[in-house]
Amino acid sequence: MPAPQQPAQADDYTLQAPDPRVAADAAEAPAQGGSPGSAVCVACRAGRVDDDGYCENCGHAQPRERDHMEQECGPLAAVSDRGLRHHRNEDAFAVGTTTLPDGAPVSVAVVCDGVSSATRPDEASLAASRAANASLLDALPRGTHPQQAMHEAILAASEAVNALADEQPAEAREHAPQQNAPACTIVGAVVTAGLLVVGWVGDSRAYWIPVDRSAPPARLTEDDSWAAQMVAAGLMGEAEAYADHRAHAITGWLGADAYELEPHTAAFKPDRPGVVVVCTDGLWNYAESADEMAEAVPVDAAARPLHAARVLVGHALDGGGHDNVTVALVPFPAVPQGAGSA
Template sequence: MSQMHQQAALSNCPSCAEPLESGDRFCGACGYDLSASAAPSSDTPTLTMNNGSVPRPSAPAEDEDAQGAVWPRAQQQDATAHPSGTHLPTDLPGMDSDGSPLPSATAPGAPGPGVRFDRPDEPDEYPLQAPDPRVAAESGAPGEPAAVCVACRAGRVDSDGYCENCGHAQPRERDHMEQESGPVAAVSDRGLRHHRNEDAFAVGTTALPDGSAVAVAIVCDGVSSATRPDDASLAASRAASECLLAALPRGTHPQQAMHEAIVAASHAVNSLAEEPASAREHSPHQNAPACTLVGAVVTAGLLVVGWVGDSRVYWVPLDRTAPPARLTEDDSWAAQMVAAGLMSEAEAYADERAHAITGWLGADAYELEPHTASFKPDRPGVVVVCTDGLWNYAESAEEMAGLLPPDAAARPLHSAQVLVGHALDGGGHDNVTVAVVPFPAPPQGAGSA
C-alpha cells in the first residue's frame, strides 16, 4: 500500500483525532506524521519494518511516554503514536502499527498473510518542517551528538555553522572566551558589530629558578584587512605564551624572554602565509595573515611589557590616589604624528587615519621591531593588557583606572568582565579583549595554574 493511499484513507489523526483532509501528510493540529500510520481496513493488517528515525512532534519533551514509561533510544526512533497518547514501537513482534495484536492464526515468529517486511520507497522530497531536536541530536556520528540550533532549538547545525532548518548562524567557540589561571585572568568578546572574534589571548603562570612565581598575559588583535586574521592572532598568542613559559623557568631575563616571545610569535604568523588556503579564504590580492601583539610578565618585583602594534598595557595602583599610567606607545599613524610634533594627541586620534597601524606581525610587515620595557613599581597595583576594542572607550590611563573595580587585584576575572562589559555597553564596535594581572605576583602555590 503506498503512502498516498494511506493518507487518503485516514479521516482523523491517530494522535489527536483532529479531522483530516484528503492528501494531508502531517496533522495540522499536532504535526503528527501521517505516513507512519496505516489506514484501518478490513483486510489483514500490514506491518512495515521501519528502521529510520521518525520525528514525533507530539511526543513529551522528556524521554518518556504519557504514562511515564521510559523507552530505550532504539525503540523511540521506531515509535508511532497510539490514539491513547502512548508511543508504541512498530517493530515489536505480534503487534500492529496501531498497537493491536496481530491475528493469532499465524505461528509464532512467522509472518502472517499480507505481512510485508520491505520498507516503502522514500519520496523524492519531504515538506519543510522543524525536525524533532532529540532525533537531530542522535543523527550524528556515534559518540558525537549533532549540535542543535540555538535559535529554533530544532534544526541541526551543518559543518559551516548554520542551522539547516532556519539558517541561523551559530555562535562560534571564540565569540566569547574567559580564562583564569592563578592570579591572572582574561576575557575576550566578539563585540556587537563584527561577525567573528579576531582577537586571541593566552594567560598562564610558572616559576622562576628561585621558586618565585611569575604570571604571563598575551593579547593579540587580528588585522581585519588581512587574510585569516583570527588564525594569525591565535597562532601569535600561543607561540608567545609557550615561549615565555618555557624560557622563564630556565632563568632567561623576563625582558629578553619577552623579546624572544615576540620573535617566536612573528615566525608563527609568517608561517601561515606559507600554508595552502582554500579559494574562499585567499586570493593573490589579499594581504598575508597579520595581527598585533601586546604582553606582560609580572614577577614579585618586576613588570615587563612588550608589544608590536596598537594594543596597550595600563598600570593602575591599588592606591587610587597615586597616578595610573599607560606603559606602551602605539605603532600607529596617530602616534607618529604626535611624536613628530605635527599634531596634538587630541587632533591625531580624532583623524580618520588614527588607527592605521605602522607595526604588526605578519609576512607583509616591513620589518619586525619588537618593543619591550621594564618597570619596578613601588606599590601594589593591577596591570591591564587590552586591545583597542576596550581602550577606544577608555583611552586615558585615568579613564581606565576609573573603570577598574577597587578589588581588581583580588578578583581579576570579574574585573576583566567589567571592562569588557563597558566596551559592549559603549557600542561594541570592535572585538574586545582584556587581561588583568595583579602586581606583585603572589607567592608560588597561591592559586597558580
C-alpha cells in the same frame, strides 16, 4: 610545527562562558526534526545545526567557540568577546604561570588582535598568542631575563604568523606571495615580585592601575599607529590625531608582509601593588587614557581579576562593542620588604 610543551599551570581553569548574545534557555530547547543529540539552533530553537555552524531551519549562524572565551590561571585572568558588530572574534589571548630559577612565581599574559584587512586574521592572533606564551613559559624558568624573554617571545610570535603565509595554496602564493598575508598585533606582560615587563608591536596596549587609586595610573605602551606618529612628530595633538579617520592605521604588526620587525619592550619596578591591564583596542577605544581606564577597572581587580575582566568587556559592549574585545588582568604583588628601588 608542534607547539612547545607548557607548564600545566597554563591551562588551569579554562572555561567558555555562555555567550551574552544568546538566550539563556537555548541549550534546554528540545530538538525538533533532528537526530537525538543534535545541536539545536540558538535563534529559532527548532532547527538542527549543520557541520558549517548554520541552522538548517532558519539559517542563523551559531555562536563559535571563540565568540566569548574566559580563562582564570592562578592570580591572573583574561576574557575575550566577539563584540556586537563583527561576525567573528579575531582576537586571541594566552595566559600562564611558572616560576623563576629561584622559585619566585611569575605570571604571563599575551593578547593579540588580528588585522581584519589581512587574510585569516583569527588564525594569526591565535598562532601568535600561543607561540609567545610558550616561549615565555619556556625561557623564564631557565633564567632568561624577563625583558629578553619578552623580546624573544615576540620574535617567536612573528615566526608563527609568518608560517601561516607559507600555508596558503600554491596558486595564491604564486600570484601574491606576501601580499595581504595573515597579520596581527601583540602585547604581553610578565609580572614577578618587584618587576613588570611589557612588550608589544602594533596598537594593543598595557596599562598600570595601582590598587591605591590616589596614586596615578599610567599607560605603559606606545602605539605603532598613524595617530601616534602624528603626535610624536608634533604635527597634531593627541585628541585631534585620535579623532582622525586614519588614527588606527597601524605602522607595525606581525606578518610576512610587515616592515622590519621592531619589538618594543620596557621594564618597570612599581613601588606599590596594582594590576596590569593588557588589552586590544576593542577595549581601550572606550577607555583611552590611563585615567579613563582606571575609572573603568573595578577597585577589587587585583583580588578578583576574572570578575574585573568581565566588567571591562561589559564596559566595551555597553559602549557599542564596535570591535572584538580582549583583556587580560595581571595583579602586581606588593613589593617585598627591603626590596631596593630601580
